[in-house]
Amino acid sequence: MPHQTLTRAAVAEHNTPDSLWCIIDHRVYDLTDFADAHPGGSVVLEQVAGTDATETFYNLHRQAILQKYASLSIGVLEGETPEVIVPQPGDLCPVPYAEPLWLRPEFKSPYYNDSYWRLQKALRVFVDTHVYPEAQERERDGKYISQELIDRMAAENMLGLRLGPGKHLHGKILPGDVRGEEFDYLHDLIQAQEFNRANARGFQDGNMAGMVISLTAILQWMGDEGVKQRVAEEVLSGRKKVCLAITEAFAGSDVAGLRTTATKTEDGKYYVVSGTKKWITNGMFCDYFVTGCKTEKGFSVILVPRGEGVDTRLIKTAYSTAAGTAFVEFKNVKVPVENLLGEEHKGFAVIMSNFNHERFMMVCAVVRGSRTVVEECLKWCNQRIVFGKKLIEQPAIRQKLARMISHVEANQAWLEQIAYQMNNMSYAQQAKSLGGPIGLLKSYSTRSAHEIADDAVNIFGGRGLTQTGMGKVIEGFHRGYKFDAILGGTEEILADLGVRQAMKGFPKSML
Ligand code: HEM
Structure with missing residues (x-):
């Protein structure tokens, strides 16, 4: 049907299952053929046939649904203009607190x-x-x-x-x-x-989160310039993928407890790597594993290419398998000694130098994710009618929103402050002075995420526990924020690191 200008009176005539029209935001939709396929059922559509269903529609759907089903629209009402904003790619969101202050x-x-x-x-x-x-x-x-x-x-x-x-x-x-x-x-x-x-x-x-936390180590620590250039070129061009393989069933944050071994061959040309790794992000589709191994006199980090003796199995975690989280088994894998990162037996330096940036990245992400949850809650509270009022009109709901907003704004301000300090410090200074503050911020921002996820689910009710529809962002955040609280160092370990690092600078004169 061609796009046309229609009157409310004309729409009112299409009020049966055989000709079912309705009005949403000043546009007219012909839902006759769609009704049977409607996820909310045909009955509810028949109840609003021929009428203006704007309020009912926005009580249950987002504007994005109308964009997806735009072909159902047959015209606009005479002399009326749609009011709801249709976001375009790149747009900033005008919802308060949906964007950082800057x-x-x-x-x-x-x-x-x-x-x-x-x-x-x-x-x-x-x-x-x-x-x-x-x-x-x-x-x-x-x-x-x-x-x-x-x-x-x-x-x-x-x-x-x-x-x-x-x-x-x-x-x-x-x-x-x-x-x-x-x-x-x-x-x-x-x-x-x-x-x-x-x-x-x-x-x-x-x-490519695996790349973010492992290619950095290769660029900084790989002694063999040829291997370094080749791997960096392969990975940055997207042809090959790399991940970090440190944690094991035997040890997570306790890197000293790892059991994967790397033994040198008698001719000194190879390491033979044996052991297992667990929770390896991107491990399922990676071509290279930056692997933490026990060596004769300590701990070493070695780049292990996928090949004979390397086996990966999918681990199903709380979030999507799109992360490619793997259980990795190395069975006598021969790797040239040129693949060593940093000095032999001194691999802790390699791992530790990487942690600050990894944690900084994780804070950036969890704070932004928390902000999106705030945005979703603000939209929902302005849209959802309960007991004849918008949710936002309930003081108890506004209290929750106030707490959520405050967490997000405080964390973003602290994060920007830390990024500024990083810009003005060498890598070595960052490790000395910012490891503690970044640890504290990561720990605090995931505690905030915990509070925010909890409040958001309560605000959304059953929808906050449903993987489709209006509450899907909340459900996903509630299921996923714990990854930020655990990966890259748990909340407790990082909080402790923050205090211990501060104590190193405690002046004796104050005793
Ligand atoms: C252009 C018109 C409409 C389209 C394209 C549409 C589409 C949809 C879609 C895609 C869903 C699934 C929601 C999701 O999982 O994301 C849905 C759910 C639903 N829709 Fe519609 N809808 C339309 C109009 C309406 C109207 C006018 C009503 C009410 C009179 C309505 C009532 C419902 C209900 C009750 C649900 C289930 C919501 C829930 O489970 O939370 N829909 N609709």
């Missing part, structure tokens, strides 16, 4: 300049257009990220920028025309937060 036009920030804005805008368009749709699909079907998306990210230098600032970006032009040389930890914060907007915790880890 992205809201009425606020100023001491940290951000034009280069950050350009990066943010370019990444948002990219994530909205390419990452979000695939993330939602993969989160549902549990399959791994497509090579097409990896290639697209590689072509735009997006794989490299996710490792954080460094020489690997020099000479490159990044999204938003940002030069690789100017990319710093505030840019890094932005990229982590923008990618998080794909809103799919399992997929997010499946989207």
Whole structure:
């Protein structure tokens, strides 16, 4: 049917199952053929046939549904204009607190300049257009990220920028025309937060999280320049994938308790690696494993390529299998000694140097995820009518929202403060002075996520426990925030690290 201008009186005549029209936000929809396929059933549609169903519709659906089913619209009402905002790729969200302060036009920030804005805008368009749709699909079907998306990210230098600032970006032009040389930890914060907007915790880890926490170690510690250049080129071009294989069934945060061994062959040319690794993010589809091993006089980190003797099995965790979480078995795997990272028996330095950036990334993501939950709650509370009133009109609900908003804003402010300090410190200074604060922030931000997830589920009720529909973001966050509380160091260990590091600088004169 051609798009037309209609009157309310004309719509009112189509009030039977054989000709079922209704009005939503000043547009007319012909639901006659759709009614039987409607997930909410045909009866409810028949009840509103021929009428304006705007209020009922928005009590149960988001605008995105109308965009998906736009073909059902047959016209607009004469002299009326649709009111609901239809977001376009790259748009900032006008819901209060849905964006960090620096992205809201009425606020100023001491940290951000034009280069950050350009990066943010370019990444948002990219994530909205390419990452979000695939993330939602993969989160549902549990399959791994497509090579097409990896290639697209590689072509735009997006794989490299996710490792954080460094020489690997020099000479490159990044999204938003940002030069690789100017990319710093505030840019890094932005990229982590923008990618998080794909809103799919399992997929997010499946989207090369293994690379983010392991290629950094290769770039910094691989002694053999030839191996380093080859692997970096393969991974940053998206042709090969790499992951970090440290944790085992025997030991998680307690790295000293690991049992995988690497023994040198008599001719000194190879290591023979044997043992198991557990919870290895991206392990299912990786070509390389940056592996923590016990060696004769200590602990060493070795790059193990997939090949004979390497076996990976899928671990089904609380989030989507899109993350490719693996149980890895190494059975007498022969690896050239050139694949050693850092010094033999001194692998702790390799692992430790990586932790700060990994934890910083995780905080960026969990704070952004928490903010999205706040946005969802604010929308829902303004939309949902209970006992004849919008939810937002209930003081008890506003108390919850106030707590949630405060957690998010406090964590974001602390995070930006830390990113600024990172920009003004060498890597060694960061390790000395920021390991503790980053540990405290990660620990605190996941405690905040715990509070936020809990309040959000209570606000959404049954929908907060349902994997489809209005509460799906809340359900996913509630199921997934614990990954941030455990991975990269548990809340307790990191809180303890924060206090112990502070005590190292406690002045004796104060005793
Ligand atoms: C263009 C018109 C409509 C379309 C395209 C549409 C589409 C949908 C979709 C896709 C869902 C599943 C929600 C999800 O899982 O995300 C749904 C659920 C539902 N819809 Fe509609 N709908 C339309 C109009 C209406 C109207 C006018 C009513 C009420 C009179 C209604 C009542 C419901 C109900 C009760 C549910 C189940 C909600 C729940 O389980 O929480 N729908 N609809």
